[in-house]
Amino acid sequence: MPDDRQPPAWPPPGLDVSKPTIARAYDALLGGGNNFAADRELANYACEHIPGLRESALENRKVLVRGIRHLAGEAGIDQFVDLGSGLPTAQNTHEVARALNPRARVAYVDIDPLVHLQGRAILAGDDDTTVVTADVREPETVLRHPDVTRMIDFDRPAALMLVGMLHYLSPEIAGPVVAAYRDALAPGSHLFITSLVDTGLPAQRELARITRETLGEGWARTPDEIERYFGDFQLVEPGVVYTALWRPDGPVDPGDLTPGERLGMAGIARKKR
Ligand code: SAM
Numbered sequence: 446m447p448d449d450r451q452p453p454a455w456p457p458p459g460l461d462v463s464k465p466t467i468a469r470a471y472d473a474l475l476g477g478g479n480n481f482a483a484d485r486e487l488a489n490y491a492c493e494h495i496p497g498l499r500e501s502a503l504e505n506r507k508v509l510v511r512g513i514r515h516l517a518g519e520a521g522i523d524q525f526v527d528l529g530s531g532l533p534t535a536q537n538t539h540e541v542a543r544a545l546n547p548r549a550r551v552a553y554v555d556i557d558p559l560v561h562l563q564g565r566a567i568l569a570g571d572d573d574t575t576v577v578t579a580d581v582r583e584p585e586t587v588l589r590h591p592d593v594t595r596m597i598d599f600d601r602p603a604a605l606m607l608v609g610m611l612h613y614l615s616p617e618i619a620g621p622v623v624a625a626y627r628d629a630l631a632p633g634s635h636l637f638i639t640s641l642v643d644t645g646l647p648a649q650r651e652l653a654r655i656t657r658e659t660l661g662e663g664w665a666r667t668p669d670e671i672e673r674y675f676g677d678f679q680l681v682e683p684g685v686v687y688t689a690l691w692r693p694d695g696p697v698d699p700g701d702l703t704p705g706e707r708l709g710m711a712g713i714a715r716k717k718r
Contacts, residue, residue, distance in 0.1 A: 497705020529610030678714035
């Protein structure tokens with residue numbers, strides 16, 4: 446029987462490493478080890494053109510941690526569907542959630558097969574997590590996937606995370622797709638979104654353009670547009686704001702945000718009972 450805990454051969458057989466992927470380029474931005482030359486080249490190219498891009502990726506990870514702490518703590522959520530979860534990195538969703546609720550269950554979903562390979566290697570033997578390879582643009586497939594339904598009881602409140610993910614969904618697709626996920630959630634559930642934002646700064650649109658050109662999808666949205674993806678869910682304080690301003694651990698002056706801190710916004714909203 447194969448031992449899942451062994452790290453996969455590197456690069457894993459059958460994996461096309463000649464072209465960058467979103468997950469691996471983001472891993473390269475974060476300084477991780479799950480990437481290849483093409484991904485590092487793209488990450489470096491994007492950093493040369495977008496001031497503060499690396500910092501923005503790190504900010505996104507930080508708000509992910511603060512958001513999960515709110516969800517697993519104050520909001521009492523014990524099941525998480527992490528859509529576009531990315532490659533394993535420091536402070537994965539299950540680790541942050543379990544620090545507050547040891548029984549937290551997590552379904553990780555990502556389109557990149559390397560996420561499944563690396564995730565399983567790390568999570569083998571953990572019966573309260575699953576890693577599924579699927580396209581978030583197909584909500585029916587994701588929501589009915591046997592590994593997802595084994596892990597998540599959609600009749601109970603859950604957190605659905607689209608963290609660093611919404612900007613890879615084109616405008617035509619994002620509306621109905623996010624609505625389908627909202628509809629599948631029980632009252633008391635939460636939706637957690639972070640996204641590349643468009644507040645009129647050239648770097649935001651340039652990042653969307655570079656991402657679209659090199660990775661196929663990349664869309665910056667206005668704060669109002671991001672807010673609309675929450676539908677009739679109730680935004681928790683402080684609403685949709687730059688990630689560094691979403692419940693920061695210490696005081697942050699909105700006037701002092703760096704260019705990197707002005708690339709993304711975050712928000713969490715709750716489905717009414
Ligand atoms: N959520 C993590 C975070 O915020 O740190 C990772 C964000 S990373 C920028 C975006 C992730 O979304 C990548 O891992 C990528 O493979 C995944 N992704 C992009 N489009 C997707 C799709 N259509 N279906 C599933 N995953 C997708």
